[in-house]
Amino acid sequence: MSDFEPTIVAFFCNWCTYTAADLAGTSRLAYPPNIRIVRVMCTGMVDPKYVIKALLDGADGVLVSGCNPGDCHYINGNYKARRRIKLLKEIIEQFGFEPQRLRLTWIGASDGIRFAEIMREMTEQIKHLEPSAARLKMVI
Ligand code: FES
Known part of the structure; x- marks a missing residue:
């Protein structure tokens, strides 16, 4: 078994997913660091x-997560993000990254349990991909 521990950069909306992360923390829910x-x-x-x-x-991966559809505090920001992420998956492939390294999710502010689940899922998904090519180049 590999001891690879991925680094995942996560862009979280202040109003929903960031609040869910806070809730997961205060509820003492375990999720990977x-x-x-x-x-x-x-x-x-x-x-x-x-x-x-x-x-x-x-x-090794990038996660973008925000408000559920219809709940965006800026009306349609999450719909714009959805369109961008779809295109970005194609673009990052041109850079040599697997599209699975990028994920978009919706996690509501009161959903600390779902937050912890998604963090576990994303971490496992990236572990299966192995370290990114860019990270390997930095080590060499
Ligand atoms: S305010 Fe949360 S996704 Fe727009």
Whole structure:
């Protein structure tokens, strides 16, 4: 069994997923420590450059998570994020990254349990992919 511990950069919407992360913490729910959280006001403000830069700088995965459809505090930011992530999956492939390294989820503010589950799922998914090519180049 590999001892690879991935680094996952996570862009979390302040109003929903970040609050769910806080709830998971205060509820003492266990989840892997592989996530590096970047709090944003809305998933709609996650510029594609942020995702590409995170991967090129050695992140093994990128997770973008925000409010459930219909709950975005800026009306349609999460729908914009959904369109961008779909395109970004194709773009990161051109850079040599597997599209599974990028994931978009919706986690409501009161859903600490789902938050912990998704963090476990994402970490396992990335572990199966092995370290990213960019990370390996940095080590060499
Ligand atoms: S405010 Fe949460 S995704 Fe837009």
